Amino acid sequence: MSRGQVVILGSGSPNAEADRVSSAVAIAVEDQPYLFDCGHGCVQRVVQAHAAGAINWGTTALTRLFVTHLHADHTVGLADLLFTPWIHGRAEKIVAYGPPGIKHMARHILLAYEENIREHRAAHPSSDDGYKIDAREIEDGICYRDERVEVHALQADHGDLAAFSYKVITAAGTVVISGDTKPVPAFADWAKGCDVLIHEVYSAAQFGDRSPAWQRYHAGVHTSTAELAALARQVRPRLLLLYHQLFWGLRPEELVAEVSSGYDGGVISTNDLDVFDL
Numbered sequence: 001m002s003r004g005q006v007v008i009l010g011s012g013s014p015n016a017e018a019d020r021v022s023s024a025v026a027i028a029v030e031d032q033p034y035l036f037d038c039g040h041g042c043v044q045r046v047v048q049a050h051a052a053g054a055i056n057w058g059t060t061a062l063t064r065l066f067v068t069h070l071h072a073d074h075t076v077g078l079a080d081l082l083f084t085p086w087i088h089g090r091a092e093k094i095v096a097y098g099p100p101g102i103k104h105m106a107r108h109i110l111l112a113y114e115e116n117i118r119e120h121r122a123a124h125p126s127s128d129d130g131y132k133i134d135a136r137e138i139e140d141g142i143c144y145r146d147e148r149v150e151v152h153a154l155q156a157d158h159g160d161l162a163a164f165s166y167k168v169i170t171a172a173g174t175v176v177i178s179g180d181t182k183p184v185p186a187f188a189d190w191a192k193g194c195d196v197l198i199h200e201v202y203s204a205a206q207f208g209d210r211s212p213a214w215q216r217y218h219a220g221v222h223t224s225t226a227e228l229a230a231l232a233r234q235v236r237p238r239l240l241l242l243y244h245q246l247f248w249g250l251r252p253e254e255l256v257a258e259v260s261s262g263y264d265g266g267v268i269s270t271n272d273l274d275v276f277d278l
Contacts, residue, residue, distance in 0.1 A: 004029050004172030004278030006196055007055060008270045009045040010037075011243045014073040020272055021045060022073035023244050025177055025198060029148040029170045031056045034064045036166060036177050038077040043084045045272055054275045059085035060130075064144070066151060067098030068179025069163035070105060079109050083116065086130035093132035097143050097151075099162035106135035138164065154190050156181035159221040167191065173278035176237070180244060182220060183227050188234035195278060197237035198270075201228050205258055206248035222246070225255065229262030239276065240267045 005028040012020030022039030026046070033055075035042070046062065049055045062085055068074055082094065096102060110117070110133070117131060136143075144151040149170050156163035158180045165187065168175045173195035178187075180200055191197060204224040207215060218224075223231070232240050240259070247255055252269035259267050268274075 004170050005055065006175055006198070006241070006276040006278065007033070007049060008198075008241070008243060008272060008274040008276075009035075009042045009049070010039045011245065011270045011272050011274070012039070012073075013244050013246055014071070015246075022076070023068075023179075024077065025243070027149070027168045027170070027175050028055065028057060029172065031061070032148055033057055033061050034066065034149060034151070034168065035062055035081075036066045037068055037074040037179070038065060038081045039073050040076045040080075042077045043080045049273055049275070052273070054273065059088050060090040063090070063092045063094055065094055065096040065098075066144070066166055067096060067102055068156065068165065068177070069099055069158055069161050070101050071158075071161065071180065074180070075105065078105070079113060082109065082131050082133060083113065083120075086120075086126055087124075089127070090130040091127035093129045093134055096133055096135045097138050097153075098135070099164060100137050101162065102137055103135040106133045109133075140164075152190075154184070154186065157184050157221070158182070165191075167194065170278065173238075175278070176235075178223070180222065183223055183231060188231055191235045191237075193236065195238045196241060196276065197232065197235055197239070198241045198243055199223065199228055199231075200244035201225055201242050201255065201259070202246035203248050203250050203255055203258060205254075206250060209248065218246070225258035226262060229259050232259070232263040232265060232267075236265065238266070240265060241276070242267065242269045245269060 021041030
């Protein structure tokens with residue numbers, strides 16, 4: 001197995017789909033995962049990936065979380081992330097990094113589940129710290145470093161909601177995760193030459209079928225296939241992975257074709273549980 005892996009836990013969007021859960025990506029280095037967003041179903045996807053033999057680590061290894069922004073499809077799985085691996089035996093608290101508001105969110109999730117926590121601690125032989133979270137609000141620049149990875153944050157543009165993109169530098173390769181964002185001028189130079197670019201996208205071809213109100217919204221806070229192709233021509237990643245995909249009736253291969261019409265590099269429309277070696 002490669003020293004580094006990209007594990008797509010959730011490739012979907014806010015729209016519930018039969019075969020996709022919402023945004024969650026793990027970058028694993030030497031079988032230590034670093035989780036980027038925790039949409040609904042991400043813990044279950046880890047269980048499935050482990051059961052299938054696609055990964056060597058399980059839910060108890062989920063101790064580092066990086067949140068791009070506080071929309072529900074990127075954070076609604078946080079309670080599950082806190083409590084299910086605790087039941088599985090996680091002994092270490094989660095350290096979470098994200099935009100302003102992440103501390104407030106974490107504190108109130110613990111308050112909402114305080115009766116669960118009380119009873120569980122009294123009745124079960126679980127660890128004292130496995131459900132806890134240390135939430136830290138970040139700014140642009142290096143936000144995390146250990147012996148395996150260095151994580152950089154760049155302010156994204158997702159309307160009036162604070163948001164970040166992340167760059168993960170490892171000995172095995174560099175991965176950039178866009179989060180939800182419209183094109184940001186500084187992004188191309190910041191991400192240039194990365195091994196893997198994981199980027200949100202919506203169909204430019206289907207955009208005209210949206211209502212004027214939805215067109216204004218998506219154009220203002222997301223990235224079209226045409227815009228992503230132009231960005232990829234500047235960044236030139238070894239591999240471009242599409243996630244948080246708004247197909248609007250297209251098949252995945254048609255969405256890829258839209259990007260590939262303006263970009264000659266490798267492009268993949270990801271599915272949940274896809275694993276890519278670095």
